[in-house]
Structures are given as structure tokens and as C-alpha cells.
Amino acid sequence: MVEPDLIRAAQSGDRDALITLLREIETHVYRTAYYILNNEQDAMDAAQEALIRIYTKIGSYEEKAQFKTWIQRIVTNICIDKFRRSKPTVSIEEHDMVFREKQNVENEVMSAYAIQDIRTAIDKLPEHHRAVVVLRYLQDFSYNEIADSLDLPLNTVKSYLFRARQQLQTLLQDYQKGGVRG
Amino acid sequence: MNCQEVIELMHRQLDGDLDEQEHQLLLKHTRQCPDCAAMFERLKKLSSELENLPRVMPSYSLVDAIMPQLEQLESYRISEAASVETPEAKPGGRSAPSRRRKPGWRMWSGAIAASVVAGMFIVSYNAGLFENGSNDKSFSSSVADSATADSNKSSISREVRKYAFDEQGGEVNVESFKHEAANSPSSKELPIPMYPQKDDTQKIFTGEVIDKSGGNSSSDGGVNGSATGSAQEPPQQGIAPGSPAPLTVASSDGVYVAQSSGFVVRITKADEVVFETPRKNGQISKLTWSEDNNQLTYEIQLDQGGMERYVVDLAQLKETKADH
Numbered sequence: 100m101v102e103p104d105l106i107r108a109a110q111s112g113d114r115d116a117l118i119t120l121l122r123e124i125e126t127h128v129y130r131t132a133y134y135i136l137n138n139e140q141d142a143m144d145a146a147q148e149a150l151i152r153i154y155t156k157i158g159s160y161e162e163k164a165q166f167k168t169w170i171q172r173i174v175t176n177i178c179i180d181k182f183r184r185s186k187p188t189v190s191i192e193e194h195d196m197v198f199r200e201k202q203n204v205e206n207e208v209m210s211a212y213a214i215q216d217i218r219t220a221i222d223k224l225p226e227h228h229r230a231v232v233v234l235r236y237l238q239d240f241s242y243n244e245i246a247d248s249l250d251l252p253l254n255t256v257k258s259y260l261f262r263a264r265q266q267l268q269t270l271l272q273d274y275q276k277g278g279v280r281g
Numbered sequence: 282m283n284c285q286e287v288i289e290l291m292h293r294q295l296d297g298d299l300d301e302q303e304h305q306l307l308l309k310h311t312r313q314c315p316d317c318a319a320m321f322e323r324l325k326k327l328s329s330e331l332e333n334l335p336r337v338m339p340s341y342s343l344v345d346a347i348m349p350q351l352e353q354l355e356s357y358r359i360s361e362a363a364s365v366e367t368p369e370a371k372p373g374g375r376s377a378p379s380r381r382r383k384p385g386w387r388m389w390s391g392a393i394a395a396s397v398v399a400g401m402f403i404v405s406y407n408a409g410l411f412e413n414g415s416n417d418k419s420f421s422s423s424v425a426d427s428a429t430a431d432s433n434k435s436s437i438s439r440e441v442r443k444y445a446f447d448e449q450g451g452e453v454n455v456e457s458f459k460h461e462a463a464n465s466p467s468s469k470e471l472p473i474p475m476y477p478q479k480d481d482t483q484k485i486f487t488g489e490v491i492d493k494s495g496g497n498s499s500s501d502g503g504v505n506g507s508a509t510g511s512a513q514e515p516p517q518q519g520i521a522p523g524s525p526a527p528l529t530v531a532s533s534d535g536v537y538v539a540q541s542s543g544f545v546v547r548i549t550k551a552d553e554v555v556f557e558t559p560r561k562n563g564q565i566s567k568l569t570w571s572e573d574n575n576q577l578t579y580e581i582q583l584d585q586g587g588m589e590r591y592v593v594d595l596a597q598l599k600e601t602k603a604d605h
Contacts (some may be wrong), residue, residue: 114355121344129339141337147347154351215329235296236331242296261292268327270321 109157117157117224121150126165127238128153128174134233136179137222149174164247171234171248179226220270227251228263235260282310284317289320295328322476340543528565532574537595539577541565548581549594556598558591578603 107150108116128149133142160169172233221229227249233250234240246256290307290517293299299307528541537547546565548556563583570577577593590603 116352118344121343125343126338130337134334134338139340143343143346147340147343149303150343151347151350154347154454155354214335217334232331236328236334237336242298257292260296262297264292264324264327265288267331268323271327272323276331 102165103162106157106160106162106166110160117154120157123152124153124170126235128170130237131171131174131233132178134218134221134237135175135226137218142167145177146174149177152177157184165244167238168240168244168247171238172241172250175249179230190225202245204253216271217237217267217273220267220274223270224266228259228266229257232263232267284310284314285316287311287317288320291317291324295324301379310456338560339543348484355387397402434442528568530568530570532570533572534574537570537574537577539568539570541568545568546593547579548577548595556595557591558600561589561591 101120105116105120105123106125109120125146129146132145132149133139136142136145144278147215149170160166221232223271224232230249231245235246238244238247242253242256242260245251245260246253251258287307287310288304290299290310294304294307297317299341310322337603379448388599529538530540531538536550537555542548544563545567546558546568549553562585563579563581565579568581569579575595575596579591579593581589581591583589589601592603593600
């Protein structure tokens with residue numbers, strides 16, 4: 100949580116305050132980039148670009164928005180726009196949720212998923228679904244905060260989050276059964 | 282209530298979005314429907330796994346890494362502010378000692394105006410029109426557009442400036458280009474800073490540009506080519522100042538590769554990371570594999586002085602701090 104006073108000082112031209120502020124947020128910026136891009140070097144590049152953009156645009160931040168959602172909007176936009184990769188993601192809209200789930204219901208032993216499996220599964224989600232999951236779980240954002248960050252309607256946020264979780268659950272179950280990993 | 286609706290309740294429950302009545306509906310349904318009960322278990326497990334994803338940190342300070350760029354932006358901002366205070370910059374002021382690394386507004390307008398004039402010269406030179414075309418205002422404004430749009434190629438501006446000031450005897454009309462320069466897209470985006478040159482380069486005509494452009498039908502290529510040697514390299518992005526150079530050491534059987542990256546050591550097998558050490562507080566050195574390739578030893582030169590030695594056991598995928 101960045102202090103409002105620090106933000107105001109940074110906005111009024113106090114360069115030291117602005118640098119302090121960037122130091123406070125760099126981990127949050129990086130973490131989002133890391134889980135959206137699933138690659139350390141790309142995350143470093145995107146996070147640096149986001150910090151530079153925050154540095155230059157700090158004057159345009161208005162207090163009616165939350166600072167943390169303003170930051171996350173900048174970094175997610177950079178990740179989605181600049182580093183959009185042309186690799187295939189699962190087409191989430193095509194699944195009929197209930198039908199698909201009934202096929203998968205088996206009383207299997209549930210061991211912990213490997214972190215790498217979870218990251219691989221997240222990486223398969225379409226970009227906006229991925230961004231919603233990252234903001235929900237890595238930034239602990241509420242539905243409303245996610246909606247503000249991604250400029251999406253609240254219902255879209257919920258729908259993306261629910262479908263993303265449903266999809267992750269299916270993918271991870273496939274991994275656990277020894278299904279093909281991609 | 283059908284299963285589809287219940288699944289939505291499950292998701293909202295995971296996000297703490299259910300009221301008591303909805304919660305009871307969910308529980309009532311899952312008690313009767315084993316499919317939904319199993320699904321709810323899996324979703325709860327997934328959600329808790331997601332909550333426990335590692336809170337990764339950058340391996341070096343990103344703010345430190347971008348500091349050179351921020352300083353350039355800062356000097357640009359200052360110079361922009363200065364231009365508001367003194368809008369009537371006179372071309373004659375250019376010969377005043379310029380602050381190094383802090384290009385002022387005059388620098389910019391002068392450079393852009395000069396590049397316009399020089400660009401105009403090159404165009405007309407190549408077209409054989411130079412003799413009487415250089416004072417044509419309408420012509421120069423069209424060149425101004427192309428020149429400012431192209432001001433990323435600072436090397437061009439830098440090089441042709443030498444020529445322009447000499448040829449025009451310092452009579453470049455800076456004011457007429459000021460507006461375009463201020464509104465050019467490149468000045469709003471991250472600028473490629475124009476570093477002040479030594480004062481004498483503005484006065485001495487070296488003949489370099491004429492030679493190059495005269496010998497090359499493409500003015501762009503010719504000038505650009507001649508200038509690249511003197512152009513400032515842009516700051517390296519992504520490398521923190523003082524960040525140690527990465528070390529890479531493969532095990533003798535070639536199965537594993539240990540690599541230091543910033544302040545962690547990563548061990549990979551067929552490009553897949555099998556182990557990553559916690560972040561260390563110093564420079565990593567002396568990555569050494571044991572003879573049986575089951576252990577990796579390395580040393581940390583602590584920032585506050587001193588040295589630590591660590592041993593990574595590949596069988597257990599564990600790291601222990603070793604005695605010196």
C-alpha cells in the first residue's frame with residue numbers, strides 16, 4: 100500500500116518521492132508480469148517498461164481511482180499488448196462447463212499440483228482470463244478492483260475468473276492423469 | 282437449482298462473495314449431488330494452490346536498472362520546463378557553454394532546425410536544386426515534417442548540424458520550426474536525447490557530410506552511415522549497474538548446467554530448471570561440480586565483506602550452507 104502523501108509528493112514533482120514510490124511498487128509490477136508472461140526475462144522487460152511509463156505518467160493519475168489498480172492497469176496493458184505471443188491458448192468459450200465436468204468427475208486421490216503445472220496451465224489461458232487470475236490471486240484484488248484494472252465490466256470479470264478456474268482445474272486434472280502436456 | 286447454477290455459487294464462495302442464504306443452498310446441493318461435491322473439492326483445492334503460488338521477486342532492482350533512462354527523461358523534462366520559461370530562445374545563444382548531459386531546449390530547436398535545413402540541402406543537392414532553393418519557406422516546412430518525424434535518427438541531426446550551421450552562417454531561423462518541434466510525436470514519447478557536442482564542432486565544417494552524401498545517391502544512408510561511429514550508444518536495458526556477470530558451469534557428464542543469474546544460482550537439466558537457490562546477498566562465484574556430479578558448490582562474496590560457501594545436493598534438491 101503506497102501512502103497517499105508519497106503519491107502526491109511524486110505528482111508535485113518531488114523526484115526522490117517518485118523514485119521511492121517506484122521502489123515500493125516494483126515487486127508488485129514484476130509479479131504480475133511474471134505470471135502473465137510466464138518468463139523471467141520478458142517479465143523483467145515488461146516491468147521495467149511499466150515503471151518507466153509510471154514515471155512519465157504519474158501526473159495523469161487521479162485520486163478517484165485506486166493507485167494500485169492504476170499501476171496494474173499499466174503493467175497488464177504492457178504485458179498484453181507488447182508481448183502478445185502468437186502461441187495457441189485453449190478456446191475457453193467452446194466448452195460446455197457442466198457437460199465437460201461430469202465426464203471428469205472421478206474420486207481420485209488429490210495430491211498437490213506442482214507449481215510448474217499450475218504455471219503451465221495459467222499460461223494456456225487466453226490473455227484476459229490469465230490477467231484476471233493473476234490479479235485475483237497474486238495481487239489479492241476484489242472483483243471490482245480487477246474490473247477497474249482491466250477496464251472490464253464486473254460481470255465479465257466474474258465470468259472470466261470462473262471460466263479460467265474451471266479451465267485450470269480441467270487442465271491440472273489432465274496433467275495429473277498423465278495427459279499430454281503442451 | 283441446477284448444477285450449472287451451483288457451480289457459479291462455488292466460484293463465488295471461493296471469492297467470499299456468498300451471503301448466508303446462498304451458502305446454505307450450495308451446501309444443500311453438494312450434500313445431495315456427489316458430482317458437484319467432487320467439483321467443489323477440486324475447485325477449493327485449485328484456489329488454495331493459486332493462493333500459494335510463490336510471491337516471486339525480481340532478481341535485481343528494476344528501479345536501479347532503469348535509473349539511467351529515468352535520468353535522461355528527467356533532463357528532458359527539465360529542458361522542456363525551461364523552454365516554457367524562455368520561449369524566445371535566440372539562435373545566437375547556442376554558442377554559450379552548454380550543460381553536458383542536460384540538453385536544453387535550444388539544443389533541440391537548434392538541432393531540429395539545423396537538421397531541417399541540412400535535410401533540405403541534401404534533398405536539393407541531390408536533386409541539383411541547391412543553388413536557389415534554400416530560402417523557399419514552403420519547401421522548408423515540408424522538409425520540417427519529415428525531419429521531425431524522423432528525429433529518432435539523432436545521428437543524422439547530429440551530423441548534418443555541423444554542416445548546416447556552417448553553410449548558413451548561423452542564420453538558421455529557429456523560431457519558425459519551434460511549433461512543429463514541440464508537437465512532434467517523438468518529443469512526447471521517450472526521447473532519444475541529443476547530447477551536446479563540443480562547441481567547436483558547430484563552427485568547423487569538416488566536409489564529411491558533403492563527401493558522404495555526394496558519393497552516395499541516398500542521402501539517408503550516406504549520412505547515417507557516416508554518423509554511426511560517433512553516435513552515443515543507448516544505455517543497456519535490463520542490466521543493473523554492478524550486477525555480476527552470469528557464470529555457467531556444466532557438470533562433467535553434461536547432464537546438468539549450473540548458472541548464476543543475478544543473485545541466484547539455477548540448475549537446469551535439458552533446459553528445464555530443476556533447482557533454484559534462494560536469493561543471495563552477494564556476488565556468486567566458484568561454481569564447482571563434485572566429481573560424481575551430485576553436488577554443486579559455490580561461494581558468495583558478501584556485499585558487506587566476507588564469504589559464504591553453499592552446497593546444493595542434487596539428490597535431495599536441497600541447499601546447505603557449508604563450513605569454510
